Amino acid sequence: MTILTSQEIIELSKEYTFFSWSVQGQVNPIPVGKAKGIYFWDTDGKRYIDFSSQLMNTNIGHQHPKVVKAIQDQAAELCFVHPGNTTEVRALLGKKLAEVTPGNLKKAFLTLGGAEANENAIKMARFYTGRHKLLARYRSYHGATHGSIALTGDYRRLAVEPVMPGGVHFLDPFCYRCPFGQKKESCKRECIAHLEEVIKYEGPDKIAAIIMEGVVGSNGLIIPPDDYWPRVRELCDKYGILLISDEVMSGWGRTGKWFAVDNWSVTPDIITTAKGITSGYVPLGAVIVSDKIAQFFEDKYLYAGLTYNGHALSCAAALATIEVYEDDHLIENAVVVGKYLGERLESIKSRHISVGDVRYIGLFSAIELVVNRVTKESFAPSVMAEIGTVLRQNGLFTFIMANNMGSIIFVVPPLCITKEQLDEGLAIVEKALETSDGQVKH
Numbered sequence: 001m002t003i004l005t006s007q008e009i010i011e012l013s014k015e016y017t018f019f020s021w022s023v024q025g026q027v028n029p030i031p032v033g034k035a036k037g038i039y040f041w042d043t044d045g046k047r048y049i050d051f052s053s054q055l056m057n058t059n060i061g062h063q064h065p066k067v068v069k070a071i072q073d074q075a076a077e078l079c080f081v082h083p084g085n086t087t088e089v090r091a092l093l094g095k096k097l098a099e100v101t102p103g104n105l106k107k108a109f110l111t112l113g114g115a116e117a118n119e120n121a122i123k124m125a126r127f128y129t130g131r132h133k134l135l136a137r138y139r140s141y142h143g144a145t146h147g148s149i150a151l152t153g154d155y156r157r158l159a160v161e162p163v164m165p166g167g168v169h170f171l172d173p174f175c176y177r178c179p180f181g182q183k184k185e186s187c188k189r190e191c192i193a194h195l196e197e198v199i200k201y202e203g204p205d206k207i208a209a210i211i212m213e214g215v216v217g218s219n220g221l222i223i224p225p226d227d228y229w230p231r232v233r234e235l236c237d238k239y240g241i242l243l244i245s246d247e248v249m250s251g252w253g254r255t256g257k258w259f260a261v262d263n264w265s266v267t268p269d270i271i272t273t274a275k276g277i278t279s280g281y282v283p284l285g286a287v288i289v290s291d292k293i294a295q296f297f298e299d300k301y302l303y304a305g306l307t308y309n310g311h312a313l314s315c316a317a318a319l320a321t322i323e324v325y326e327d328d329h330l331i332e333n334a335v336v337v338g339k340y341l342g343e344r345l346e347s348i349k350s351r352h353i354s355v356g357d358v359r360y361i362g363l364f365s366a367i368e369l370v371v372n373r374v375t376k377e378s379f380a381p382s383v384m385a386e387i388g389t390v391l392r393q394n395g396l397f398t399f400i401m402a403n404n405m406g407s408i409i410f411v412v413p414p415l416c417i418t419k420e421q422l423d424e425g426l427a428i429v430e431k432a433l434e435t436s437d438g439q440v441k442h
């Protein structure tokens, strides 16, 4: 039962709670009252299409009755036990994670989110290899805590430096803005040669792991060429370096496979994940390691711990969420509707002069806007803010990137979306593109 007005919810929230990644005086939150499937409503009843699955995590859609019931049932039975004890849901979830992750990935350390998962992956990789450096890409985000932000390549790290020592960054396989100045036709995978050079300069025997997002999310939806992941796997094997796939955003059906690396049949040594594991209904993250790494800790102390390691409510929610992916055929839907989304995005690009590039895999996609298709100059944040206003006024919520790394509208809806619902949302996106089309410079 709501007792506050919409305005009171906003005002009290702003006065007494901090909001992420923002100048506090400038935040403009939507007070959300209810949600179902791909939609949510504000407390005054205005409906929004959720085109970003909130923060790219509500993959199964909002308020799925099976997951809500699983949380309610678990809460009624047993909310919490000491992390050194265990529960039936923890046991079953551990086994299920080993089943859905690729190859010999076997044993999970359960956390509460993605940053914590990466923190613990860093520790485990360092303990296992006895090496201290970690290589990560510039266009990446791995979480806001001091170790995870040390891996993060983007502007969010710069603001909080100095961070954990040992993080080293390398350039990305970003074909639309190739850092090596290459074109698709003449590309010789300079990105791979570059990575090997960085490994040699940094000392292979000092490098514990290379961590990469399965498909880069918040840094612009960067899908690597098909041989990229396999070739990085080869480099890791050559130098005895562990390979970590950060599947916090790209996992759980988002790309049309359980995990993004499955698109290239690569088995990393460690997968870190969160978000879609429970679809955000309650917090959970996981570090899932290979059987070899798991075996290593059989007779060695694991210096890692969390009060909420293996939280019963989270485990119950994750089990039910994974069942929904399977029973509702959501990953299959991501493939079918994802193919349609790709066609629609290409058509949008052909009709809107401000669209420089569209990138998509499954239901993970982005529309990159440019002031000029030749120079590929990004739009000013003020233009992206105008676009955001049009989207919001017309009842569409999504993630927008508006900085010197690019001006991008993300299209990352829940995996239960239909083609008709997708069309409904894309029509609003096209309306907003009139704003950027009008500001193109030839």
Ligand SMILES: Cc1ncc(COP(=O)(O)O)c(C=O)c1O
Residues within 6 Å of the ligand: 112, 113, 114, 115, 116, 118, 141, 142, 143, 144, 213, 217, 218, 246, 247, 248, 249, 250, 274, 275
């Ligand atoms: C690829 C990736 N890794 C890690 C994180 C951090 O996850 P969390 O916000 O749950 O700590 C995120 C969050 O967006 C992410 O996208």
